[in-house]
Amino acid sequence: xxxxxxxxxxxxxxxxxxxxxxxxxxxxxxxxxxxxxxxxxxxxxxxxxxxxxxxxxxxxxxxxxxxxxxxxxxxxxxxxxxxxxxxxxxxxxxxxxxxxxxxxxxxxxxxxxxxxxxxxxxxxxxxxxxxxxxxxxxxxxxxxxxxxxxxxxxxxxxxxxxxxxxxxxxxxxxxxxxxxxxxxxxxxxxxxxxxxxxxxxxxxxxxxxxxxxxxxxxxxxxxxxxxxxxxxxxxxxxxxxxxxxxxxxxxxxxxxxxxxxxxxxxxxxxxxxxxxxxxxxxxxxxxxxxxxxxxxxxxxxxxxxxxxxxxxxxxxxxxxxxxxxxxxxxxxxxxxxxxxxxxxxxxxxxxxxxxxxxxxxxxxxxxxxxxxxxxxxxxxxxxxx
Numbered sequence: 409x410x411x412x413x414x415x416x417x418x419x420x421x422x423x424x425x426x427x428x429x430x431x432x433x434x435x436x437x438x439x440x441x442x443x444x445x446x447x448x449x450x451x452x453x454x455x456x457x458x459x460x461x462x463x464x465x466x467x468x469x470x471x472x473x474x475x476x477x478x479x480x481x482x483x484x485x486x487x488x489x490x491x492x493x494x495x496x497x498x499x500x501x502x503x504x505x506x507x508x509x510x511x512x513x514x515x516x517x518x519x520x521x522x523x524x525x526x527x528x529x530x531x532x533x534x535x536x537x538x539x540x541x542x543x544x545x546x547x548x549x550x551x552x553x554x555x556x557x558x559x560x561x562x563x564x565x566x567x568x569x570x571x572x573x574x575x576x577x578x579x580x581x582x583x584x585x586x587x588x589x590x591x592x593x594x595x596x597x598x599x600x601x602x603x604x605x606x607x608x609x610x611x612x613x614x615x616x617x618x619x620x621x622x623x624x625x626x627x628x629x630x631x632x633x634x635x636x637x638x639x640x641x642x643x644x645x646x647x648x649x650x651x652x653x654x655x656x657x658x659x660x661x662x663x664x665x666x667x668x669x670x671x672x673x674x675x676x677x678x679x680x681x682x683x684x685x686x687x688x689x690x691x692x693x694x695x696x697x698x699x700x701x702x703x704x705x706x707x708x709x710x711x712x713x714x715x716x717x718x719x720x721x722x723x724x725x726x727x728x729x730x731x732x733x734x735x736x737x738x739x740x741x742x743x744x745x746x747x748x749x750x751x752x753x754x755x756x757x758x759x760x761x762x763x764x765x766x767x768x769x770x771x772x773x774x775x776x777x778x779x780x781x782x783x784x785x786x787x788x789x790x791x792x793x
Contacts, residue, residue, distance in 0.1 A: 444541070
């Protein structure tokens with residue numbers, strides 16, 4: 409017997425209560441077990457935040473590219489909160505974001521089964537939820553992206569979607585790669601304009617915008633975002649996963665490094681030109697690790713759960729995206745957001761925690777659960793006919 413995709417109000421309420429209870433228990437355990445977790449980057453964020461809170465000083469260093477997070481921390485400190493208080497606020501924000509994620513998936517799917525499934529998977533995805541216990545950018549970044557996605561999905565017009573703009577701009581301040589959300593929104597607007605264009609000439613002009621937006625993004629990346637990063641320099645080590653020596657790519661000939669004074673993207677171009685096979689072998693492994701999310705140092709159980717939960721979401725998410733039941737601009741936003749993150753990871757480095765996928769995996773869950781619910785509707789209709 410296949411489950412119904414439109415649940416009764418009472419059933420939906422019971423599921424919502426169960427999801428809240430599950431989320432509460434999980435984060436109570438995480439807080440009890442870990443309290444406040446920090447990394448080397450955490451200490452830099454805290455130093456920057458205290459400089460803002462105490463002296464209103466904004467240091468022009470590497471961490472200005474993460475300004476949104478120290479600003480958030482500075483506000484917390486001004487309110488008199490300790491680091492435990494910051495973690496509690498981050499966690500509560502993630503809880504509110506989870507509620508909006510439920511609503512977003514319900515809007516996408518048009519039924520009540522999909523949001524229940526998507527939210528359940530989001531909550532039990534331990535690798536994602538653990539970030540809320542860290543003084544790191546990920547927690548705030550993910551919560552803000554979920555809020556922005558809700559505002560875009562809910563919008564009935566371009567004017568309504570503009571409510572997402574301040575959120576998206578702040579996302580771009582929290583992490584350097586947050587610009588991908590702004591680019592995805594630009595593509596969302598261009599898609600709306602293209603569909604509404606009255607003439608072929610107007611559509612051609614809009615297609616010109618499709619070229620200009622990525623070029624502008626590339627310029628920003630090259631001249632600002634990548635200036636403090638050593639992207640190409642890490643290629644020489646052959647690391648597929650940052651700082652992990654258990655999976656390395658080796659070159660059968662000397663690696664030719666670009667000039668040190670070249671711009672970041674010029675370095676990338678020259679490195680690919682001179683070390684083509686080596687680069688693409690390394691990038692292919694990063695690409696597979698990003699999407700696969702499994703890691704050689706994860707337990708068999710961990711990797712198995714990833715495969716069982718994540719891979720069907722990819723399949724059914726793709727099915728949902730191929731249908732016209734979700735507005736094309738929304739599909740463009742979601743897909744472009746994830747693809748940009750995949751591209752960045754492919755040409756830079758995968759992380760040992762898989763955190764780069766974690767920042768956008770909610771998109772996969774939303775579309776994946778939607779696709780599953782629609783497939784169940786289809787099968788149920790066939791059985792009843």
